[in-house]
Amino acid sequence: MTLESSQLNELHWLMEMLHNIDVGLVVLDKDYKIQIFNGFMENHSGLLPREVKGQLLFDLFDEIPQDWFKRKAESVFLLKNKAFTIWEQRPYLFKFESYRPVTGSAEFMYQNTTFIPLLSASGEVTHLCLLVYDVTDTAIHKQSLELANQELAVLSQTDGLTKLFNRNHWEHCLQAEYKRWSRSHHASSLVMLDIDHFKNVNDSYGHMVGDEVIRHLSDLIRSHVRETDVSGRYGGEEFAILLSDTDLSNAKIFAERLRKEVASSVVKHNDIDIQYTISIGIAEVEKTLSNYEAWIECADAALYRAKEGGRNQVCLYPKQT
Numbered sequence: 001m002t003l004e005s006s007q008l009n010e011l012h013w014l015m016e017m018l019h020n021i022d023v024g025l026v027v028l029d030k031d032y033k034i035q036i037f038n039g040f041m042e043n044h045s046g047l048l049p050r051e052v053k054g055q056l057l058f059d060l061f062d063e064i065p066q067d068w069f070k071r072k073a074e075s076v077f078l079l080k081n082k083a084f085t086i087w088e089q090r091p092y093l094f095k096f097e098s099y100r101p102v103t104g105s106a107e108f109m110y111q112n113t114t115f116i117p118l119l120s121a122s123g124e125v126t127h128l129c130l131l132v133y134d135v136t137d138t139a140i141h142k143q144s145l146e147l148a149n150q151e152l153a154v155l156s157q158t159d160g161l162t163k164l165f166n167r168n169h170w171e172h173c174l175q176a177e178y179k180r181w182s183r184s185h186h187a188s189s190l191v192m193l194d195i196d197h198f199k200n201v202n203d204s205y206g207h208m209v210g211d212e213v214i215r216h217l218s219d220l221i222r223s224h225v226r227e228t229d230v231s232g233r234y235g236g237e238e239f240a241i242l243l244s245d246t247d248l249s250n251a252k253i254f255a256e257r258l259r260k261e262v263a264s265s266v267v268k269h270n271d272i273d274i275q276y277t278i279s280i281g282i283a284e285v286e287k288t289l290s291n292y293e294a295w296i297e298c299a300d301a302a303l304y305r306a307k308e309g310g311r312n313q314v315c316l317y318p319k320q321t
Helices: 002-019 039-045 066-081 136-157 168-185 198-207 207-224 248-264 290-309
Strands: 024-029 035-036 084-085 113-118 123-135 186-193 230-234 236-244 267-269 272-274 278-284 315-319
Touching: 002 230, 024 039, 024 230, 035 198, 066 084, 066 113, 066 123, 066 136, 123 198, 168 186, 168 198, 168 230, 186 198, 186 207, 186 290, 198 207, 198 272, 198 315, 207 248, 207 267, 236 248, 248 272, 248 278, 248 315, 278 290
Parallel strands: 278 315
Antiparallel strands: 024 035, 024 123, 084 113, 113 123, 186 236, 186 278, 230 236, 267 272
């Protein structure tokens, strides 16, 4: 075999390799016209190499933002250095469909790309090589992991039965509100409430019905609070609501509205109709309270007076004369 034949064979093998590698390869001239378009690009775009050769990149792929791409490419031409894009910053350069069975949920192929300067024999950058990597599996797995972590974070803060905040997270929010009040002295009120005679519900109808009553009250609380309020299950059949920027008188209006709606509601479970009431205690944060635990104690003391006074009522701290 002659040297020339050997070199031609090596060139042929090289071109075959570039055409069949599982990475997109596009070569552009300085006018952004396509010179090489490999099999990966052909398979995902549906365009043949002979169809795209000499065509302006932006005419064929209008999803590519011209201004951004040219700024990126011009730095490569000028500085003779590589440039990169990653899917976290720009999900794709070419909007190809995703065909991978493992990541069938993806609407498109996530891509990382590399911009490579191609030098002539004189050392001038005359062409630009784009390498396009399909990173859909990596992107979907990372997004799924992040979503799972977000869901775990929510679950760690949420009471399973009521879907309100659990005690740990709710107390953390109350502590933060107390610290905020220490700086700003904006009015905030704490509402503590308890289902009256809840033990009788469990004893008479069973714990499944008792859980239904708790869920019913949770839904009513959720429908009455504002987005800025923090509501949670304090324990058992006891609940707590932090009303930020709310003084004692307005907190009482909120509490009375909730109490009346609970008293007029009916919980239906199979063929059982249950009516129940709640007792409520309210305390507004004030300078005599040394910490957020003292705030809880004051609201709880008001709740105790509501239950001792006959239940199905709202009591305030300090006791109103």
